[in-house]
Amino acid sequence: MDKTTRENGPWTIHDIAREAGVSAKTVSRVVNQERGVAEATRRRVASIIEEVAYFPHTGARSLRTTTRDCIGVTLPAPRTRVPLSPTMLNWLFFELDRVFGSKGDFVVFDLNPYALTNHHDYARGLWEQRYSGLVIAGVLDEDDSVVRRVHNAGVPYMTSCRMDSFPECSSATIDIEEGAYLSTDYLIRRGHKRIGMLKPFKNTQPGNARRRGYARACAAQGIEFDDSLVRPITLESADVINAVFRLVSDPTVTALIDSSGAEDSASIREGVRRAGRILGKNIEVLPWTYSHKATVLNEACAHLWLPLREAMAEGFEHLEKWFRNEAEGPIEVLYRCILRDTPGEDEFREKQTVFQLIT
Amino acid sequence: MDKTTRENGPWTIHDIAREAGVSAKTVSRVVNQERGVAEATRRRVASIIEEVAYFPHTGARSLRTTTRDCIGVTLPAPRTRVPLSPTMLNWLFFELDRVFGSKGDFVVFDLNPYALTNHHDYARGLWEQRYSGLVIAGVLDEDDSVVRRVHNAGVPYMTSCRMDSFPECSSATIDIEEGAYLSTDYLIRRGHKRIGMLKPFKNTQPGNARRRGYARACAAQGIEFDDSLVRPITLESADVINAVFRLVSDPTVTALIDSSGAEDSASIREGVRRAGRILGKNIEVLPWTYSHKATVLNEACAHLWLPLREAMAEGFEHLEKWFRNEAEGPIEVLYRCILRDTPGEDEFREKQTVFQLIT
DNA sequence: CTGTTAGCGCATTCAA
DNA sequence: TTGAATGCGCTAACAG
Numbered sequence: 210m211d212k213t214t215r216e217n218g219p220w221t222i223h224d225i226a227r228e229a230g231v232s233a234k235t236v237s238r239v240v241n242q243e244r245g246v247a248e249a250t251r252r253r254v255a256s257i258i259e260e261v262a263y264f265p266h267t268g269a270r271s272l273r274t275t276t277r278d279c280i281g282v283t284l285p286a287p288r289t290r291v292p293l294s295p296t297m298l299n300w301l302f303f304e305l306d307r308v309f310g311s312k313g314d315f316v317v318f319d320l321n322p323y324a325l326t327n328h329h330d331y332a333r334g335l336w337e338q339r340y341s342g343l344v345i346a347g348v349l350d351e352d353d354s355v356v357r358r359v360h361n362a363g364v365p366y367m368t369s370c371r372m373d374s375f376p377e378c379s380s381a382t383i384d385i386e387e388g389a390y391l392s393t394d395y396l397i398r399r400g401h402k403r404i405g406m407l408k409p410f411k412n413t414q415p416g417n418a419r420r421r422g423y424a425r426a427c428a429a430q431g432i433e434f435d436d437s438l439v440r441p442i443t444l445e446s447a448d449v450i451n452a453v454f455r456l457v458s459d460p461t462v463t464a465l466i467d468s469s470g471a472e473d474s475a476s477i478r479e480g481v482r483r484a485g486r487i488l489g490k491n492i493e494v495l496p497w498t499y500s501h502k503a504t505v506l507n508e509a510c511a512h513l514w515l516p517l518r519e520a521m522a523e524g525f526e527h528l529e530k531w532f533r534n535e536a537e538g539p540i541e542v543l544y545r546c547i548l549r550d551t552p553g554e555d556e557f558r559e560k561q562t563v564f565q566l567i568t
Numbered sequence: 569m570d571k572t573t574r575e576n577g578p579w580t581i582h583d584i585a586r587e588a589g590v591s592a593k594t595v596s597r598v599v600n601q602e603r604g605v606a607e608a609t610r611r612r613v614a615s616i617i618e619e620v621a622y623f624p625h626t627g628a629r630s631l632r633t634t635t636r637d638c639i640g641v642t643l644p645a646p647r648t649r650v651p652l653s654p655t656m657l658n659w660l661f662f663e664l665d666r667v668f669g670s671k672g673d674f675v676v677f678d679l680n681p682y683a684l685t686n687h688h689d690y691a692r693g694l695w696e697q698r699y700s701g702l703v704i705a706g707v708l709d710e711d712d713s714v715v716r717r718v719h720n721a722g723v724p725y726m727t728s729c730r731m732d733s734f735p736e737c738s739s740a741t742i743d744i745e746e747g748a749y750l751s752t753d754y755l756i757r758r759g760h761k762r763i764g765m766l767k768p769f770k771n772t773q774p775g776n777a778r779r780r781g782y783a784r785a786c787a788a789q790g791i792e793f794d795d796s797l798v799r800p801i802t803l804e805s806a807d808v809i810n811a812v813f814r815l816v817s818d819p820t821v822t823a824l825i826d827s828s829g830a831e832d833s834a835s836i837r838e839g840v841r842r843a844g845r846i847l848g849k850n851i852e853v854l855p856w857t858y859s860h861k862a863t864v865l866n867e868a869c870a871h872l873w874l875p876l877r878e879a880m881a882e883g884f885e886h887l888e889k890w891f892r893n894e895a896e897g898p899i900e901v902l903y904r905c906i907l908r909d910t911p912g913e914d915e916f917r918e919k920q921t922v923f924q925l926i927t
Numbered sequence: 928c929t930g931t932t933a934g935c936g937c938a939t940t941c942a943a
Numbered sequence: 944t945t946g947a948a949t950g951c952g953c954t955a956a957c958a959g
Contacts, residue, residue: 319675
C-alpha cells in the first residue's frame, strides 16, 4: 500500500500529529527544526514524516510567514520592445542557478507577464507573494513606476540598469556615460571631428547616458555637438543597417560608435558598404561589447568592453545575502567600461597607423 | 501618498471589499472573472483593484485550489552523478519559456534539491504543492521511486527517459535500444567482428538499452557477444580516454561506438592515439550526437543522431495541454534514432572506401 | 517540553 | 446579483 497519500489527498500536519500522538504544533516544530522537542518525540515524528513522505504545503505556510525560498526573475518590458539577447538570458540562467539554486532555492522565471490580458505588472510574482526577492533583468524606462513600488516594498531586488530619475534604485551595472565619454574622446583624439553614434534604448538611462557621455566628450574637446549624429536604433538588423548607411553617407562623418553592444558586425559592414565607404580605411568604427575579449570587427580601431555580466555577478552575491537577511540593500555596484585599443594582436596596431583621415 | 500598500502590508480581498462597499466574495468574482456580478459593480471593484494594485495572495489561493500557474523543472539526480550538459540545460530553458512561459506561466527551476540537508526528493516542489506540472530532465535510475509517486499523484509530468521497470512512465525520448542496434549492425556489416562500445548511464534504462541493442545486433548477425567490449563510462574526459585506450589497445577490436552523446572528440582521439591506432585507418568510430547535423569526428564512419530534443519538444506540447487540462497523460513520445553514414560531403564516402580492416 | 487557540487570505457552499 | 459562514494547512502567541 502506498502510504504517501491519504484518501483525501496529501498528508497534512494534523495527520502526522494524529499518527504520532502529538499536537500539530509539535510536528511543526520538528519540521522547522525548532528546539523544544524531546529527542524521542522528535525521532518518532520524523520517522513518520519520512515514511509517508510528508511535505508542508508551501501555500499554507506562506500565509503565516513573509520569507520565501524562491527568487524571482523577470523582465521590465516585453522582449519585443526591450530585447535581451539569448546569450545574456542564458548567462542569467546559469548565474542564478549558481548563486541561488545551488543553495537549494527555487529560481522562478516570469519572463512573459505581458502575455496575460489582465496582468501587465512584471513584478506580479512579488505582489502575489510568491517570492521574496526579485531580479529585474533588462533596460528600464525612465518612467517605470513598478520598480519604485518594488523598492518601497522593502524587498530584496536588483536591476541591471540605473535610472536617472531614481538613483537610489538597487542596481548592479556599468557606467554607460563614462563609456560613451571614453569612446568619443578616444575618437576625437584620433583626429575625428564628426562622429556618428548608434544609440539604442530610447527613453532609458542607458540610452540617455550614451548621449550625455558623447556630448560631454565633445564639449571637453571643443568639438561642436551635433545631435543628428546620435542616431536612435533598435537592435533589429534592418534598422542598424539603415542607421549606419544614413550616418556614413555623410562624407564628413569619419568615425562611428556602435554603442548597441549587439555585436552585429554584419549589419555594420552592410551599412558601411551601401554608403560606399571602406571600414578601417576611410571610416573607423568603435563597437561596444559585453565580452571581455571579443573582437566584434577586425577592422575596428578599438573596442569598448562593458563588464555588465561581471557587475551583475557581484550584484547577485550581494542580493543573495540580502535575500538571506545577512546584508542590506539597496545594491550599488557600478563597473567602469574599458576601452581596448588593441584586440590582442600586434598586427592590429599596424592597421591603426595605416589609417588615413579623409576630410 | 502611495495607495499600493496599507499600514499592515499588502491589500487583501477584504480591504478591496470594504473600499468598494461589497463583500469579499464579489471581489473574488471580479478577480477570477466569474459571472454573476453587475457590470457597474464589476467596474467599481476593478477600478479599485487597479488603483491600489491589488494582487491575490497565491499562497492563500493555493489553499483552496489545486491547479497552479507554475510548471516545475527538476533533475532526477545531482548533476555530479548524472550530468546534464550546459547545452541541454540551455535548450531546456528556452524551450520551456517558449511552451509554458509564453502563455504567462511561471517556470520554476529546482535544480539542486539535493543541496539541502533534509530534503533529497527532487519532486519536493510538487509535494509542497508549488506547481501542478513537472518536467524531470535527465536520466532516471531504474529503481527511482520518486517518479512512481509523481505518476501516482496524477499530476502532469514528463521525463526525458524511459524506464524498463516502469513502462507507463510519462516520457518523451528516443529509442536508445534501436539506436544501439543500428549502430552495431552497421559496423558488423562493414566487416567488423569485435566492436567496442562506450556506455554511459549505469543502472538506467538508457544505459541498459545500449547493451541490449548491441547484443541483439550481434546475435542477429551471428557474432559472439563479448560483454567486456561494452565499457561503462562516466562523461568525464579522463574516464573516456582511459576506456577508449583500454578497448582499442586490443588489436582485434576494429571499431568503436561512442554512445555517450557527449561529442567529446578530443578524448576519443587521445584514447586512440595512446593505443597507437589511427582513426579511420585501422580503427573506425561511430559517435552518437544530439545534433542533427553535427560531425563529432571527421574521421567517423558514420554518426547516430539522437533526436532527443525534437522528441522532448513534442512532449512539451503535449505536457502543456495536459497541464491545461486539455489533454490527458501519460505522454508517450518515442523517436527513432537516425544513422547518418555520410556527414554531408561526398569526400566522406571516399574515406570510407579507403578504410582497411587490419585483422 | 507540549498543547490550545486563533487567524493568515482566499474560494466554496449555501442562503438570501 | 450578492453576501455570510466555513475551512483549506500552517505557525505565532500564549498557556500549561
